[in-house]
Amino acid sequence: MADRFRTRLRAEVTRWVRDGLVTSEQGERIVARYPASTAWFARPIALFSLIGGAFIAAAVALVIAHNWQELHRWVKLGGVVALMIGAYAGGLVVRDRGYPKLGDGVLLIGGGLLLIGIGLVSQIYNLSGRPADALLLWWVLLLPAAYALPSLALVMLGYTGAFAWYWTLTFDRTSWLGSELAPNWILVPVALAAAGLLLFPLGLVHGDGRYRSVRRFLEQLGLATLVGSLYPLSFLWRDLSMPDTTGRWPVALPVVLVFAFVAVTAASYWLPRDTPAVRAGLVAVLLAVLVYLVALTGAVSARAPGVIFRALGFADWALIFAASLSLILYGARWGRNAWVNWGIVFLGIHALARYLDLFGTMLQTSLLFFVTGAFVLLLGWALEWLRRRMTAQAAVRRESA
Amino acid sequence: MRRRLFLLFIALHALVLVGWVVSLEWAVARGATIRVAVAQRDPRDLLRGDYVWLQFAFSEIPPSAFAAPARPNAGDRVWVALAPHEGVWELTGASLTREALPLTPGARILVGRVDYPLVQVPEPTGGRPQAVHVVYGIERYYVPEGKGTPPRGQKLEAELALTADGRPFLRRLFVDGRPYP
Numbered sequence: 001m002a003d004r005f006r007t008r009l010r011a012e013v014t015r016w017v018r019d020g021l022v023t024s025e026q027g028e029r030i031v032a033r034y035p036a037s038t039a040w041f042a043r044p045i046a047l048f049s050l051i052g053g054a055f056i057a058a059a060v061a062l063v064i065a066h067n068w069q070e071l072h073r074w075v076k077l078g079g080v081v082a083l084m085i086g087a088y089a090g091g092l093v094v095r096d097r098g099y100p101k102l103g104d105g106v107l108l109i110g111g112g113l114l115l116i117g118i119g120l121v122s123q124i125y126n127l128s129g130r131p132a133d134a135l136l137l138w139w140v141l142l143l144p145a146a147y148a149l150p151s152l153a154l155v156m157l158g159y160t161g162a163f164a165w166y167w168t169l170t171f172d173r174t175s176w177l178g179s180e181l182a183p184n185w186i187l188v189p190v191a192l193a194a195a196g197l198l199l200f201p202l203g204l205v206h207g208d209g210r211y212r213s214v215r216r217f218l219e220q221l222g223l224a225t226l227v228g229s230l231y232p233l234s235f236l237w238r239d240l241s242m243p244d245t246t247g248r249w250p251v252a253l254p255v256v257l258v259f260a261f262v263a264v265t266a267a268s269y270w271l272p273r274d275t276p277a278v279r280a281g282l283v284a285v286l287l288a289v290l291v292y293l294v295a296l297t298g299a300v301s302a303r304a305p306g307v308i309f310r311a312l313g314f315a316d317w318a319l320i321f322a323a324s325l326s327l328i329l330y331g332a333r334w335g336r337n338a339w340v341n342w343g344i345v346f347l348g349i350h351a352l353a354r355y356l357d358l359f360g361t362m363l364q365t366s367l368l369f370f371v372t373g374a375f376v377l378l379l380g381w382a383l384e385w386l387r388r389r390m391t392a393q394a395a396v397r398r399e400s401a
Numbered sequence: 402m403r404r405r406l407f408l409l410f411i412a413l414h415a416l417v418l419v420g421w422v423v424s425l426e427w428a429v430a431r432g433a434t435i436r437v438a439v440a441q442r443d444p445r446d447l448l449r450g451d452y453v454w455l456q457f458a459f460s461e462i463p464p465s466a467f468a469a470p471a472r473p474n475a476g477d478r479v480w481v482a483l484a485p486h487e488g489v490w491e492l493t494g495a496s497l498t499r500e501a502l503p504l505t506p507g508a509r510i511l512v513g514r515v516d517y518p519l520v521q522v523p524e525p526t527g528g529r530p531q532a533v534h535v536v537y538g539i540e541r542y543y544v545p546e547g548k549g550t551p552p553r554g555q556k557l558e559a560e561l562a563l564t565a566d567g568r569p570f571l572r573r574l575f576v577d578g579r580p581y582p
Binding site: 061064065066067068069073074077080081084085088092110114115116117118119120121122123124125126127128129130137141142144145148149150173174175176178179180182183 | 403404406407409410411413414415417418419421422425429448449450451452474475476477514515516517536538539540541542543544545546570571572582
């Protein structure tokens with residue numbers, strides 16, 4: 001990014017000199033003010049460190065998985081604990097010597113070895129209960145250590161563990177959450193979407209300072225989970241056969257939804273600085289998704305008639321569209337390119353899903369696409385008109401001042 | 402300060418792993434050892450390697466075995482009573498509450514969770530009676546690489562350590578009376 005800026009600056013300065021705005025000497029001084037950045041080199045080092053760390057952790061995992069019964073269990077456990085402590089210590093030393101990103105990669109091996117150690121214990125004692133419990137132990141131990149240092153790579157690994165824990169819990173029929181979701185598949189995407197609503201504000205809380213990369217990671221994980229979970233629900237309009245629920249009202253899922261509500265309302269405080277109305281707009285979209293999830297949970301629990309589910313299926317279409325569009329608009333306004341990219345990807349997937357969904361009735365699909373296309377074109381025109389008008393007004397204000 | 406805190410957490414990581422193993426050793430050592438009949442099912446876990454997937458005779462409990470008419474839900478706890486019969490321990494009763502479980506002298510408790518509330522179990526006679534599928538957290542026996550499929554058609558038994566509160570630990574697997582692998 002920095003190098004792109006330097007290239008553009010050099011080109012601009014040449015034009016300024018040609019137009020007589022600055023002398024060539026001034027131009028050279030301006031260019032010299034921004035030396036070539038090392039960012040291009042720094043980025044592969046960070047990436048290679050992470051990938052290298054992951055490979056080494058995977059290699060140790062495979063050695064453990066090979067399951068050497070000739071070795072005594074205490075020897076195996078001692079070996080893993082020694083390796084884990086060695087990796088953490090090595091990471092600290094490498095960081096201290098001025099290679100923070102490489103150090104993070106080595107720390108990542110330590111974090112991975114903690115999970116491998118947990119896996120080793122369950123292998124030795126043939127514990128095959130809930131995989132989610134092992135993941136819970138991992139991230140609960142890892143995250144405090146990651147924040148204490150802090151190591152951004154470990155923080156992200158910890159949150160990956162937390163997400164994997166929740167995911168596993170969702171699909172485990174014997175868990176406190178999975179047992180409620182198992183009788184009706186509709187509740188699974190509801191639970192996952194609620195997790196997305198929790199992760200997105202959690203990302204915002206990390207701000208633009210030291211934890212910026214964690215903020216971006218959690219925001220994107222949250223958005224992908226949220227909108228990704230809404231896609232399966234967009235097929236509800238098709239009069240899908242509903243399995244009989246157990247007649248029990250869910251308890252755990254509403255609790256998760258309440259947490260999501262608290263997170264979304266708190267998110268309004270952490271959003272980028274803007275007018276209250278603009279900030280409220282994004283919160284309103286997230287709350288609309290939450291209300292939809294609550295309605296769906298209620299409809300499943302109350303064994304609502306098919307017409308309700310059909311209506312909720314169509315409401316899902318509108319929500320995916322509104323959420324994607326909001327991401328593009330807010331991303332552009334607040335300079336969050338990742339939001340814009342995700343918004344475009346979500347719209348593309350939505351269009352593809354609807355095409356497949358409505359395949360067979362080509363005229364209807366054509367009409368739907370025509371209306372959507374015309375709407376998007378009109379919206380683009382209106383936004384451009386608004387942008388020009390605001391730019392002109394700002395220019396008039398500047399001149400009069 | 403932050404560095405010290407980090408080192409403290411790392412020490413905690415090691416302590417938790419060691420402490421966990423100590424507690425498991427303690428539970429296994431104090432548990433009563435019983436042998437139960439099993440049927441082999443299958444193979445590989447990415448983190449823990451090859452395993453033999455075990456299905457116990459008491460994994461599928463007929464509704465008639467429950468002490469009181471029960472309509473269990475997935476995730477519900479199940480208390481199972483096991484008693485010795487011709488060298489292996491077999492199911493004598495089940496209940497959704499500990500208090501309602503009838504225990505004969507010498508019987509022991511095993512605790513599991515409902516996986517599927519009602520499944521159809523195929524029988525050699527062609528019948529498909531219904532049963533409650535229960536998991537106990539001992540369905541996988543981890544073995545060295547390449548040993549996940551013991552010879553089929555032979556008698557398979559598992560040695561369990563059972564704690565007083567019914568928590569099972571899978572200790573050894575026997576094929577025709579010999580430890581496997």
